[in-house]
Amino acid sequence: MAKIEPYREIYIKDGYRCVYCGRDMLSDFDTWMSIELDHVIPKAEGGDDSITNRVTSCNLCNKLKGAFVPEGFAKMEQQELLEEIRGWIFKESLKWRAKYYPATEQFRVEEFRRLQAQQEDD
Ligand SMILES: [Zn+2]
Numbered sequence: 824m825a826k827i828e829p830y831r832e833i834y835i836k837d838g839y840r841c842v843y844c845g846r847d848m849l850s851d852f853d854t855w856m857s858i859e860l861d862h863v864i865p866k867a868e869g870g871d872d873s874i875t876n877r878v879t880s881c882n883l884c885n886k887l888k889g890a891f892v893p894e895g896f897a898k899m900e901q902q903e904l905l906e907e908i909r910g911w912i913f914k915e916s917l918k919w920r921a922k923y924y925p926a927t928e929q930f931r932v933e934e935f936r937r938l939q940a941q942q943e944d945d
Pocket of ligand 1: 841842843844845846880881882883884885
């Protein structure tokens with residue numbers, strides 16, 4: 824059998840799903856394009872390149888996770904670690920939504936009106 828590239832080994836291990844939100848990264852082209860590898864424990868915190876420390880992540884979860892590591896991470900089992908990180912990502916997503924959603928909706932409404940006015944002028 825041909826040798827598999829290390830990053831693909833990780834995608835296969837995770838079933839091509841984001842380990843944080845469960846998104847199926849093979850579901851469509853846009854989702855596929857947002858596939859990333861994440862170091863569960865960042866290298867800056869002593870994380871290595873082992874297959875257990877690297878996981879499949881969508882870019883949104885990876886961005887929301889940032890440099891987060893749970894307190895006491897060094898003594899945690901992988902599943903507990905991932906649960907802590909999922910909780911963090913969920914809270915971050917709520918924070919970002921609350922902060923930016925009203926602004927992005929406002930922007931969309933303004934753009935919609937601008938395009939409408941433009942069409943009426945044509
Ligand atoms: Zn995700």
